[in-house]
Amino acid sequence: MPPSILRAGPLLALVMHLAMPTANAAEPPIRWFVQDAPPLLSFVDGQPPRQAQDLKNGEVDGFLRLLIAELPEFRHEFFDATLPRFELMVKSGETVCSLLHKRSPERLKDRYFTSTLPWLTSNQLYLVVRRDQLEKFAGLGRPVALAELLRRQDLSGLLTRDRSYGRQIDTLLQGPHQGAIKTLSVRKGSQLLIMLRAKRMDYVLETQAEVKEFLGAGEADLLMLPLKEGPTESLRYVSCSRTPAGRMQIEAIDRAIRKLAGDPQREVWLRNWLGSSLDVQERRRLLRYLDERARSGPQIE
Template structure:
């Protein structure tokens, strides 16, 4: 009897120790429909949400928590090396200093969103593509951008190097900028950078004023953008991003993320970028270069 009691105590102690050492992962969710749409503080209906669910389902031994934050707070958490990761980040030089990245999807390029009555003022090339540097130099026009949001490494650099700092109004919304199209329609700015599918999503939400908005491709930026899972550049973050990368390799053939992304894209967009999406899907079947996580 004493042996059985002692064995039970030992088993309980071992179980308690195992549970106390279970890795805890906090997933940051952002209000950025239709990419991410948290419901009651948990992953919702967006394709970023689907990626979070896949990671959680394939990591049952970890304790998963969720927190909703805007872009500025998300990157403050990562800079402070909090034990938190985020699904849906673009790379740039500043972000690479504070976070590890591993890719999970590709998206069509950002577009310049303008009011139809402003179209004639936008500098364009012979192909009808907006010329961003010239636009930023125009004193008569002002853009709307979200604080701490990345628009892709190259566009971020052009924006940072602009001669006229007042050319851009930096907005600090509680989300990634879902209300910026409404601000643009209300003449509180002249243009913004956004994905076409996000503008189209908002147009379907019973905002008739958004019908006054249209989009233009940006000259020199026709390539797809790679969106990533990011974790802080710390020992915890290094261990976590390696596990995330392994899960992405394991689940690369499921196609659920690609299907979730494509559910928000137009048929024409899917046709145009199918080869790029196929190529990414093949690359994602292989682990990332370990040197990226050093």
């Protein structure tokens, strides 16, 4: 080897290292959409995860961490965005995946879906109102009929823009009274709860888990009223853009879900992930689903 190359050893080694492709660079990426939405998915110190180890143990981020462990052939990246920004990325042809979106006929046009788990009761949707305004909602029945509420011009609601609230509720919101509730682009559901507490509107729609996380252990100045038009969905889904890369990713994700469902150590990862948070009936429903998912073939729509 010429002396000049020997003298340039450290610099040459650095240049050669930078020029050589790394194993990570060769791995195709899966870009995961995340939002700070505790307790389902929570950021650490307000920052989105940079790697799988940063994911916490909520219902969504805990399952995403399990899923990523079964997908070592991919490089996993995370990005935070508003719901409108995410929709724009999908519609412009970018390949992105999400565990935070409900399946809907409209979304099937531009993304693939495969089911992950049964919908847990902590995600049941409620009408959220201030305690001091409860009397105003007395004539709407129990559970509250959202169809009747939308006709009330004396009550104002605010919802998250581009969020799906389930087929039945979405249909109502797109009906003749669609102007009755305004929408706002927000990054966290708690933003609307803060505005409700500040009397910016009279009601919002939010999940039991989100409201309980927001209220904490203090006195509940916000109340959750059950809705007559409850969610019709029974399953959670993961989705990826309807592109060639998205098809490859959703197929791999579907295989990973089936592998997790049939894992001999399933009881271990379930306990480490959900602990004792499930009641007996909900746990049985989850195990029945996992047994069926493990036996079935691909379930990609």
